Amino acid sequence: xENRDSEGRLSQAFTYKSEWLVxxxxxxLKKPNYLSELELERPVIMTGSRGSGKTTAFLFLWHGNKAIxxxxxxxxxxxxxxxxxxxxxxxxFSGGNLPIEAWEKIFSHYINLIICxxxxxxxxxxxxxxxxxxxxxxxxxxxxxxxxxxDISSRIQEExxxxxxxxxxxxxxxxxxxxxxxxxxxxxxxxGISIKGSKNSIPFYFMFDEFENLLDYQQAILNTLLKHFTxxxxxxxxxxxxxxxxxxxINKNELLRSPDDFHSINVDDSVRKGYREFARSICNxxxxxxxxxxxxxxxxxxxxxxxxxxxxxxxxxxxYNNPFFTHLELDDLSKIKGVPSLKIAFLRYWADGHxxxxxxxxxxxxxxxxxxxxxxxxxxxxxxFAIGRxxxxxxxxxxxxxxxxxxxxxxxxxxxxIETMILFSASKEGRIEKIHPDIQTRAAMAIGEKNxxxxxxxxxxGRKIIKLMFGLGRIFEHLAAYPERxxxxxxxxxxxxxxxxxxxxxxxxxxxxxxxxxxxxASKLTSIADTREYEYMLHPIFSPYFIFSHRKKxxxxxxxxxxxxxxxxxxxxVQRIINRSTQTKDSAPPDNKHxxxxxxxxFDNI
Numbered sequence: 326x327e328n329r330d331s332e333g334r335l336s337q338a339f340t341y342k343s344e345w346l347v348x349x350x351x352x353x354l355k356k357p358n359y360l361s362e363l364e365l366e367r368p369v370i371m372t373g374s375r376g377s378g379k380t381t382a383f384l385f386l387w388h389g390n391k392a393i394x395x396x397x398x399x400x401x402x403x404x405x406x407x408x409x410x411x412x413x414x415x416x417x418f419s420g421g422n423l424p425i426e427a428w429e430k431i432f433s434h435y436i437n438l439i440i441c442x443x444x445x446x447x448x449x450x451x452x453x454x455x456x457x458x459x460x461x462x463x464x465x466x467x468x469x470x471x472x473x474x475x476d477i478s479s480r481i482q483e484e485x486x487x488x489x490x491x492x493x494x495x496x497x498x499x500x501x502x503x504x505x506x507x508x509x510x511x512x513x514x515x516x517g518i519s520i521k522g523s524k525n526s527i528p529f530y531f532m533f534d535e536f537e538n539l540l541d542y543q544q545a546i547l548n549t550l551l552k553h554f555t556x557x558x559x560x561x562x563x564x565x566x567x568x569x570x571x572x573x574x575i576n577k578n579e580l581l582r583s584p585d586d587f588h589s590i591n592v593d594d595s596v597r598k599g600y601r602e603f604a605r606s607i608c609n610x611x612x613x614x615x616x617x618x619x620x621x622x623x624x625x626x627x628x629x630x631x632x633x634x635x636x637x638x639x640x641x642x643x644x645y646n647n648p649f650f651t652h653l654e655l656d657d658l659s660k661i662k663g664v665p666s667l668k669i670a671f672l673r674y675w676a677d678g679h680x681x682x683x684x685x686x687x688x689x690x691x692x693x694x695x696x697x698x699x700x701x702x703x704x705x706x707x708x709x710f711a712i713g714r715x716x717x718x719x720x721x722x723x724x725x726x727x728x729x730x731x732x733x734x735x736x737x738x739x740x741x742x743i744e745t746m747i748l749f750s751a752s753k754e755g756r757i758e759k760i761h762p763d764i765q766t767r768a769a770m771a772i773g774e775k776n777x778x779x780x781x782x783x784x785x786x787g788r789k790i791i792k793l794m795f796g797l798g799r800i801f802e803h804l805a806a807y808p809e810r811x812x813x814x815x816x817x818x819x820x821x822x823x824x825x826x827x828x829x830x831x832x833x834x835x836x837x838x839x840x841x842x843x844x845x846x847a848s849k850l851t852s853i854a855d856t857r858e859y860e861y862m863l864h865p866i867f868s869p870y871f872i873f874s875h876r877k878k879x880x881x882x883x884x885x886x887x888x889x890x891x892x893x894x895x896x897x898x899v900q901r902i903i904n905r906s907t908q909t910k911d912s913a914p915p916d917n918k919h920x921x922x923x924x925x926x927x928f929d930n931i
Contacts, residue, residue, distance in 0.1 A: 332873045355610070356385060357381065359590050363386065368587040371562065372564055374593055374734070375840040378596065383407050386530055386561075395521065399522025407534065408531070408534070410744060411538065411623060415543055418431060419540055423495060429542055429545075431492065433504075433507035439485075453520065453522065454521070455518070456517045457517040457519070461477055463515065464477075465480070469484060480617050508553065515529065515555070528926055532562075533561070534564075544570070544571035549575045552574055609624055612624060617756075619757065627760055628725050629759045630725070634665060636709055637709060640718075641712070645712045646670055647676070670708050670711075674808075704813050711806070720766075722869040728769070732866065738840075742768055747760070748768075773867045777791070782895040784835050785829065789892050794842070796891035798863060802873055804906060813878070814878035816876075818861050819881075820861070821884070831869070844860075881906055
């Protein structure tokens with residue numbers, strides 16, 4: 326396969342946005358296990374993290390329209406119409422000299438135009454679907470103040486352009502233009518639709534993706550449609566966790582409740598059920614799409630794995646163990662020959678952390694191997710981080726199981742990593758048989774760094790989120806690199822007084838919403854109102870970049886003031902928290918001046 330063709334096909338096979346897939350690659354989409362819930366004749370709010378597959382689920386409903394023809398038109402269960410909410414458009418409907426009440430009317434008119442445009446486009450592109458002239462005329466009167474419209478589709482586009490120009494210049498003059506009452510023209514057009522071969526009305530599903538981009542008053546407008554549409558139409562909303570800021574309709578006393586007003590789908594919970602198998606099937610289907618001449622392996626065979634002992638050797642455990650050997654007596658040296666090198670590294674690691682002489686700790690090990698073997702099992706993974714200090718690669722992240730954990734139920738992150746690994750492995754020799762752990766690690770680091778910096782542009786608070794994530798990353802990096810006399814694999818945190826600091830709470834919630842931080846239920850709950858019921862960790866995709874354990878393990882306690890200080894003065898805050906978390910005076914930050922590591926140093930980018 327030619328290089329350019331290979332890269333083009335690879336890009337299509339592992340594109341992480343389903344809407345970017347070309348026609349034949351669209352066959353690679355896999356039905357989510359909650360699709361039947363989304364297809365219910367009910368309003369739906371679908372909540373899921375960035376990259377969890379919400380858009381893919383919507384596209385299954387939307388792509389169904391493409392298979393409709395005059396023969397099967399009347400037997401359809403529903404018609405799905407999709408719209409992605411654009412942040413820049415939403416923010417254009419704010420500010421200026423207008424109060425919120427005026428903006429509500431303007432944005433309601435905008436939503437009317439968007440939905441009417443979706444319906445008209447559907448009608449015009451499907452033979453056998455029609456809207457009566459009378460209903461079109463009545464809807465036009467409400468939308469434009471005009472009865473006679475030759476081409477309503479073109480007229481809607483003109484009105485959207487005119488509206489966009491008006492709101493863009495609102496600071497220079499008050500808004501002037503025709504407005505329509507929310508939902509009224511939509512109802513009229515829907516009432517006037519006739520479908521050939523159908524005895525009963527077929528409902529329309531209006532799908533609004535990225536609901537979190539809406540301002541509060543705009544969310545209330547869509548909430549109104551969700552609650553008050555007739556039986557012939559249902560609103561389906563896709564939103565990130567914590568992305569709903571308004572829970573009322575335009576009547577502030579009218580709240581939305583599940584299951585009375587809508588069916589709720591938690592995509593993250595649904596994806597967790599069988600995620601490994603789901604991810605495996607997607608990756609294998611996309612590898613097959615690339616062709617046997619490029620890759621002829623399953624995803625598990627393609628990604629070379631390392632045992633802890635094999636990784637220790639790659640990290641040069643022998644060099645780490647040399648000081649330990651030099652302090653042993655000849656008799657002990659003969660006894661230690663059968664001890665695995667990683668276990669020897671653990672004994673050195675423990676001795677350094679507890680100020681025990683090397684010969685003394687080996688004597689303790691000889692006298693109570695059962696106890697030390699149990700301790701070794703708990704600490705051997707953490708020892709790898711200590712062995713790798715100063716190396717070009719300080720820790721390897723490789724193998725299918727590890728890559729799946731790094732993606733943390735985020736299929737987008739998974740596909741990005743696999744694509745990058747294949748690109749890094751590509752050579753003129755042709756077919757790729759195995760991807761080396763070194764390449765897997767570098768690719769995982771690159772995707773972590775890429776997504777870390779992307780977060781800055783996803784929110785007006787992006788820079789503060791980035792500062793917080795960099796600060797937390799450096800803390801956990803240091804705790805991993807210098808783990809002596811600490812609980813191993815510390816990579817989570819709890820903020821006991823988070824609700825006392827609204828700014829810190831806002832930043833953490835946005836970091837969760839944008840998949841920068843993962844929020845998990847605490848192991849010990851008290852009450853539903855207790856702010857300690859949540860624990861947090863950086864999304865595992867960032868662990869290769871910062872170099873700490875990707876596995877959900879142990880935590881540190883922070884205060885809301887700590888969070889604020891990490892954002893405002895990261896260098897001093899990070900050092901203070903590290904000092905507070907350090908139980909030994911001997912551990913120190915990495916010597917960046919002499920380190921050969923290609924992975925980031927403690928205060929880089931802060």
